[in-house]
Structure formats: structure tokens, C-alpha cells
Amino acid sequence: GENVEQHPSTLSVQEGDSAVIKCTYSDSASNYFPWYKQELGKGPQLIIDIRSNVGEKKDQRIAVTLNKTAKHFSLHITETQPEDSAVYFCAAPAGTALIFGKGTTLSVSS
Amino acid sequence: DTEVTQTPKHLVMGMTNKKSLKCEQHMGHRAMYWYKQKAKKPPELMFVYSYEKLSINESVPSRFSPECPNSSLLNLHLHALQPEDSALYLCASSQVEFTDTQYFGPGTRLTVL
Numbered sequence: 001g002e003n004v005e006q007h008p009s010t011l012s013v014q015e016g017d018s019a020v021i022k023c024t025y026s027d028s029a030s031n032y033f034p035w036y037k038q039e040l041g042k043g044p045q046l047i048i049d050i051r052s053n054v055g056e057k058k059d060q061r062i063a064v065t066l067n068k069t070a071k072h073f074s075l076h077i078t079e080t081q082p083e084d085s086a087v088y089f090c091a092a093p094a095g096t097a098l099i100f101g102k103g104t105t106l107s108v109s110s
Numbered sequence: 111d112t113e114v115t116q117t118p119k120h121l122v123m124g125m126t127n128k129k130s131l132k133c134e135q136h137m138g139h140r141a142m143y144w145y146k147q148k149a150k151k152p153p154e155l156m157f158v159y160s161y162e163k164l165s166i167n168e169s170v171p172s173r174f175s176p177e178c179p180n181s182s183l184l185n186l187h188l189h190a191l192q193p194e195d196s197a198l199y200l201c202a203s204s205q206v207e208f209t210d211t212q213y214f215g216p217g218t219r220l221t222v223l
């Protein structure tokens with residue numbers, strides 16, 4: 001079955017720096033890769049997703065890249081702000097399930 | 111509107127109680143999900159309803175009983191829970207199963223005493 005690995009587990013950056021979180025997946029049939037942001041006490045919120053027919057997608061300060069050959073995808077946040085501090089989860093579908101990575105706790109200090 | 115609502119926000123129950131969690135969406139989505147999330151862990155899938163029929167039960171103990179009364183509502187009935195069932199219970203919905211965007215509710219924080 002699908003296995004999703006996410007790194008790093010924690011990431012601390014200064015405000016204005018960039019942050020990169022990487023995920024690898026095992027099921028070559030997977031074709032949809034969402035990223036979720038979860039703030040304390042809240043449910044996960046979709047921030048960006050990518051489908052396997054594109055290599056990169058951007059939305060303002062957030063971008064996701066996908067390398068299907070290597071089976072990995074990454075979240076890039078530029079010009080980080082304190083409100084970007086949260087736990088970020090990548091995910092990939094595996095048959096009838098959506099498998100989440102273990103999460104990355106991002107801390108942005110001002 | 112991409113809102114999924116869940117009630118109650120917090121729930122404390124004893125091991126002999128019966129309670130229910132409720133979830134509602136008005137986006138016309140035909141797939142709805144229950145996830146369980148323990149602290150500092152990712153969400154774990156419990157149940158999936160597709161077109162109001164249970165399509166996936168991820169080997170969840172029978173003390174958790176899902177119900178989908180109509181296409182907008184999803185309930186999770188709880189009975190004889192254990193302290194280790196304390197967690198954040200998340201509801202999500204999507205247009206179709208899985209390969210479509212899932213929208214999550216804020217969750218119900220459950221504590222079993």
C-alpha cells in the first residue's frame with residue numbers, strides 16, 4: 001500500500017525566509033497530492049494541491065512541485081510570516097484511502 | 111462556501127455514556143469522511159460514505175457507529191468508549207471519493223473519562 005514520508009518533522013525559520021517541506025510516496029499510481037495546514041485547535045485546511053499532469057503550481061507565496069519519476073513532492077513557502085506557523089501535512093491517495101505524512105511543525109519567528 | 115460544520119466543539123463523556131457527533135456540509139458533496147486524530151499525529155481514516163452508503167470501514171471498533179441520514183449530514187454515534195478513544199474527531203467532505211479535494215471541519219475534541 002501507499003506510504004508517505006514527510007521531512008523535516010520540525011522547521012524553524014526567521015520571518016521573511018523561505019521554508020521547504022518534502023514528501024515522498026511509494027504508489028506510482030497516485031495522481032493527486034494535497035497539502036494541508038493545521039493550526040492549533042482547528043481542522044486541517046487545504047492550502048494547495050497538485051495533480052500528476054503538472055510539475056509545479058503556485059498560489060501567491062506558496063508553491064508545490066512534483067517529481068513523478070522520483071516520487072516526491074515539495075511545499076515551498078516564500079517570505080514566511082508569523083501566521084504561517086502551524087503543522088503542515090502532505091497526503092497522497094492510495095486506492096480508497098488518503099494517506100497523510102506525519103506532519104511538519106513550522107515555526108516562524110519575527 | 112467550503113464550510114464543513116461539526117458539533118459539539120468539545121465533548122466529555124464517561125465510559126458508559128452514549129453520545130453522538132454531528133457533521134454538516136452544504137456544498138453538494140457526495141463523499142463524507144470521519145477521521146480520528148491523536149495529538150501530534152496525522153488524521154487517520156475511520157469511515158467513508160459515498161452517495162450516502164458506507165463504502166469504507168477501516169476496521170474501527172463497533173463502539174463507533176456511523177450514520178448518514180442524508181447527503182448533507184453525517185453522524186458518529188459513540189457508546190462504551192475507552193479512555194484511549196480520547197482524540198480530535200474530524201469530519202471531511204469531497205465532491206467524489208478521495209481524488210477530489212477534501213474539506214475538513216474544525217473537529218470535535220472528545221475526552222473519555
